[in-house]
Amino acid sequence: MPPYPIMLQLSGKQAVVIGGGAVALRKVIHLLEANAKVTVVSPALDPKLYTYYQVGKIHWIKREFQPLDLANAFIVIAATNQKEVNQRVSKCVSEGQLLNVVDQQDLGNFHVPAKLSRGDLTITVSTNGTSPYLAKTIRNEIGKMYGQSMEEYLDFLSRARQTVKDHVTDIEQRKKLLKEITHKDYRNSAEKQKDFLEKVSESNE
Ligand SMILES: C[C@@]1(CC(=O)O)c2cc3[nH]c(cc4nc(cc5[nH]c(cc(n2)[C@H]1CCC(=O)O)[C@@](C)(CC(=O)O)[C@@H]5CCC(=O)O)C(CC(=O)O)=C4CCC(=O)O)c(CCC(=O)O)c3CC(=O)O
Ligand SMILES: NC(=O)C1=CN([C@@H]2O[C@H](COP(=O)(O)OP(=O)(O)OC[C@H]3O[C@@H](n4cnc5c(N)ncnc54)[C@H](O)[C@@H]3O)[C@@H](O)[C@H]2O)C=CC1
Known part of the structure; x- marks a missing residue:
């Protein structure tokens, strides 16, 4: 079945990763970028994950997986190299928990x-x-x-969109302006961006 794509807010949410190898590391990096509270359950940790543990970026439960590890998890990633362990994790999650199984996609309810x-x-x-x-x-x-320059351009778009919302009430005019600033000309021209913000800020529509 085709999946349903979403963008998930994980800030402050409990994420439990079972396994501490290379694949777990990749998943943990992305969970930390999303500001999740990450717990790794594994007898051993990849060196980089160990550094994260030492500096307090992750919690580490240093042993093999037990069902209770999932109790407070919002999101679970089964990333051990043991097929049967990953299967056991999938059997222990409750209905509403998010689960990614790195070696048996069908056992989980999302993939990355x-x-x-x-x-x-x-x-x-x-x-x-x-x-x-x-x-x-x-x-x-x-x-x-x-x-990388897209990052600054997105900052401009954010400011510009707010400025348009604040100063332009006519919906059609708003749409026209918001479309105009996605034109390539605006991407790398600080001058065009500045002119736009000034022009819209001064308009009294
Ligand atoms: C189903 C899924 C479940 C999930 O993990 O969510 C899954 C499953 C498996 N991956 C395997 C192998 C590899 N995975 C990668 C890389 C990535 N894998 C990611 C996602 C996913 N991998 C999900 C589907 C995503 C989709 O298709 O849309 C990425 C995109 C995102 C991420 O993990 O962050 C990340 C990009 C990294 C980046 O951002 O650079 C590479 C390449 C590399 O390592 O360079 C290889 C080797 C080459 C190859 O096999 O193609 C194996 C076989 C293992 C074996 O051989 O035993 C399985 C298990 C199976 O196939 O059953
Ligand atoms: N989804 C993906 O993107 C990919 C998935 N894979 C799959 O992911 C699996 C894991 O790959 P790697 O991280 O490279 O393996 P790895 O061998 O580096 O790490 C496995 C980890 O699982 C831990 N572990 C083993 N038994 C455990 C248990 N009972 N409880 C808790 N932790 C346990 C080990 O201590 C180790 O930290 C592979 O077997 C492969 O099938 C591989 C490549 C990409």
Whole structure:
């Protein structure tokens, strides 16, 4: 079945990752970027995860998985290299919990797309598990099209949109202006951006 894509707010939410290897590390990095409270359950930790533990970025339960580990989890990632352990995790989650199983997609209720962030712009690519490598490759291709400068441009768009909302009441005019600033001319021209903000701020519509 085709999945339903969403952007999830994880700030302050409990995330429990079972397993502490290379794949767990990748998932943990993204969970921390989303400001989740991360607990890793694993007898051993990848060196980078161990550093995160030492500096207090993650909690570490240093032992094998037990069902109670999931009690307060909003989101669970089963990332051990033991098929049966990941299966057990999937049996222990409750109906409403979010679960990603890194080696048996069908046991979970979500999978993780390849992601690219440029400030407020997020681009994600998914192949529904058909080829994670293709998802990564396409993400990298898109990354070349939309470079780091997009971050500043998104900041401009955020300010510009608010300014338009504050100063322009006519809906059609608003739409026209909000469309205009997505034109490529605005992306790398600080001058055009400044002129736009000034022009709209001065309008008394
Ligand atoms: C179903 C899913 C579940 C999930 O993890 O959510 C899943 C499952 C599996 N991945 C496997 C392998 C690889 N995964 C990657 C890379 C990534 N995998 C990610 C997601 C997903 N992987 C979900 C589907 C996403 C989708 O298709 O849309 C990315 C996009 C996001 C992320 O993990 O953050 C991340 C991009 C990293 C980045 O951002 O750079 C690479 C490439 C590499 O490592 O360089 C390889 C080797 C090449 C290959 O196999 O293609 C295996 C086989 C393991 C084995 O051989 O045993 C399984 C298990 C299976 O196939 O059953
Ligand atoms: N979804 C994805 O993106 C990918 C998934 N995979 C799959 O992910 C699995 C894990 O890969 P890696 O992280 O590279 O393996 P790894 O061998 O680096 O790490 C496995 C971790 O699981 C822990 N572990 C083992 N038994 C446990 C238990 N009972 N309770 C808690 N922790 C336990 C180990 O201590 C270790 O930290 C692989 O078996 C592979 O099938 C592999 C590549 C990509």
